[in-house]
Amino acid sequence: MPLSSPSPAPGATPRDLAAALALADADPAVAGVVLSGSRVHAGMPTVHSDDDVHVVTLDGRPSAFDGMDGHRSALLDLVVMSLAEFRRRGLPGDPMAWSRYGYVHAAVLRDRLDGGIAAVLDRKRTLDAAEARAAADGFLDAFANSTYRALKSHRDGRPEAARLDAAEAVPFALEALFALHRRVRPYNKYLRWELEHAPLGDPLWAADRLLPRLTELRGAGDLRALFRDLERTARAAGHGAVLDGWGDDLAFLR
Structure with missing residues (x-):
């Protein structure tokens, strides 16, 4: 990780x-700097890894970082946002809610507040109770739906559709699964890392057991087995009602 570069010229985009x-330290409009990505996941960086840097600026203040959001180079991936944007980034209702995992293990490099x-970063690291319940119920229902479609296609002799629906069921x-534990689902790149560094508790969901099941689904039997195991976990966490809503189709799903 380069740490000896001179400060960029005024208006110049930093290269690392x-x-x-250095530019952030000289800019009074910068409220904070956050590092995410491979650098905050021990053992994950490679020779190809850059630094994922998020710069947070004070609302309504011109900054030296204006216009630099989205800058990418071999050494630096730069995200620039206002404090108001940072407060909502990745949370439910934000168009970039999918990016939340990027903040789960992020490190604060500068905090002028x-x-x-x-504190804003900590809010993003785990799901609160309401978020977790809504996410678990919604994704359980979506999983059941994709599983149901896959099993019907398998039954009716449509193997391509069955495989596609099974693939959609996995995410x-x-x-x-992660919402049931009030956790943010990791990006696929970090799934094994997350399961090994912060296990979900039940050996059923250990990395060496779960990942082969997800990547080697061979047919209806494997998908039904995954459904049954997730159903047990969901019911134990008090989410049986959403599954009971499938009525008589539960027997087919199992």
Whole structure:
């Protein structure tokens, strides 16, 4: 990780983390700087890894980072947003809610709000009770729906459709599984890392057991087995009602 670059010239885009921090330190409109990506996942960076840097600016204040959002180079991936945007980024209702996992293990590099940047970041790291219940119920239902479609296509002799629906069922299963534990589903790149560094508790969901099941679904039997196991976990967590809504089709799903 380069740390010795000189400060960029005024208006110049920083080329690496050190230059980005130097520019942030000289800019009174910067409220905070956050590092995410491979660098905050021990053992994950490679020779190809860049630094994922999120710069948060004070609302309504012109900043040296204006116009730099989305800048990418071999060494730096720069995200620039206002404090208001940072507060909602990744949370339910945000168009970029899919990006929330990027903040789960993120590190605060600069915080000029006396812990305010850290507090906003902490809000993103786990699901609150209401978020977790809504997400678990919604994704459980979506998983059941894709499983149902896959099983019907398998029954009716449509193997291509069955495989596609089974593939769509997997992300729904992961979203539901992590929501049942009030966790944010990791990006696929970090799924094994997450399961190994912060296990979900039940050996059923250990990395070496779960990942082969998800990547080697061979047919209806495997999909039904996954449904039955997730159903047991969901019912134990008090989410049986959404599954009971499938009525007589539950027997077919199992």
